[in-house]
Amino acid sequence: QKEVEQDPGPLSVPEGAIVSLNCTYSNSAFQYFMWYRQYSRKGPELLMYTYSSGNKEDGRFTAQVDKSSKYISLFIRDSQPSDSATYLCAMSSYNTDKLIFGTGTRLQVFP
Amino acid sequence: DTGVSQDPRHKITKRGQNVTFRCDPISEHNRLYWYRQTLGQGPEFLTYFQNEAQLEKSRLLSDRFSAERPKGSFSTLEIQRTEQGDSAMYLCASSPQTSGRENEQFFGPGTRLTVL
Numbered sequence: 001q002k003e004v005e006q007d008p009g010p011l012s013v014p015e016g017a018i019v020s021l022n023c024t025y026s027n028s029a030f031q032y033f034m035w036y037r038q039y040s041r042k043g044p045e046l047l048m049y050t051y052s053s054g055n056k057e058d059g060r061f062t063a064q065v066d067k068s069s070k071y072i073s074l075f076i077r078d079s080q081p082s083d084s085a086t087y088l089c090a091m092s093s094y095n096t097d098k099l100i101f102g103t104g105t106r107l108q109v110f111p
Numbered sequence: 112d113t114g115v116s117q118d119p120r121h122k123i124t125k126r127g128q129n130v131t132f133r134c135d136p137i138s139e140h141n142r143l144y145w146y147r148q149t150l151g152q153g154p155e156f157l158t159y160f161q162n163e164a165q166l167e168k169s170r171l172l173s174d175r176f177s178a179e180r181p182k183g184s185f186s187t188l189e190i191q192r193t194e195q196g197d198s199a200m201y202l203c204a205s206s207p208q209t210s211g212r213e214n215e216q217f218f219g220p221g222t223r224l225t226v227l
Contacts, residue, residue: 008151032214043115043202043218044154088153092214097142097206098167099216101153 003027006089006102015111019076023089023102026070030091030100033065035074038086038104047087048074079109113138115219117203123225124193131189132222136205143186144204144216145178147171154202160186161208193226200224 006023013019021035032051036044048063050056056063064073072091076083086104116135124130136143141162146154157176158168162183172178175193180186190197200223204216 004153006153034215036218041200041223043117043220046215046217049215090153096167097144097159097214098156098169099144099146099154099214101155103151103153 001026003100004089004091004102007105008103010106010108012108012110013079015079015081015109017079017109019079019083019107019109021074021076021087021089021105021107023072023091024070025072025091025100027091027093027100028067028070029093029095030070031094032092033063033072034090034099035061035063036088036090036101037083038088040085044088079107081109081111083107084109115203115205115217117201117219117222119222120220121223121225123227125227126193126195128193129189129191130193130224131187132201132203132224133185133187134203134219135185136203137207137217139207140205140217141183141208142206142216143180144206145186145188146202146204146218148200148202148221149198157188190224193224195226198224198226 035048038044062075088104089102090099144159145157148154160180200221204218
């Protein structure tokens with residue numbers, strides 16, 4: 001079993017929809033949680049960073065962390081075609097700097 | 112802009128050849144990371160530096176791979192005697208050593224390696 005599980009999709013939604021992306025993890029030592037967006041053949045772009053349970057909002061994006069369930073989510077409101085990309089969750093523990101990534105979920109927002 | 116830069120962006124080589132990639136981190140970021148990403152997978156950690164010290168290496172980093180960060184600025188990743196299985200995107204990231212923002216890593220555009 002992988003340390004971080006993420007549904008690869010693809011997830012296809014109409015423009016304006018609310019998108020929910022999720023990851024589960026098995027390592028209770030994970031303390032830092034990130035979401036990255038990656039366009040085809042580009043490097044990952046950091047979207048959200050959090051280190052506590054609860055919600056964090058930034059514009060149309062909301063990151064949610066539930067450490068008791070080992071479950072994190074990213075919500076995208078009013079989705080746009082430009083949001084079409086692969087979304088990667090990543091996490092790390094307090095005693096190492098390496099990030100453990102999910103496989104990524106491919107999102108397609110159609111007009 | 113002062114984002115992470117990588118060079119070259121693409122590299123095609125024949126099996127058995129050596130290749131070297133360069134990464135320039137964001138100015139004043141003292142931590143630098145190397146990851147490898149294959150198609151349909153998330154990035155996998157290879158190694159990381161704090162200043163010039165290499166602090167952690169993955170088991171993925173076989174003896175054909177070597178990374179350096181002289182003077183704590185740019186870093187190079189060398190692959191000797193390349194194999195077709197080395198074909199991947201090699202990503203570099205950097206992060207500041209700022210309390211409360213540990214592990215907030217910013218990635219470069221990557222170097223895509225194809226081994227024929």
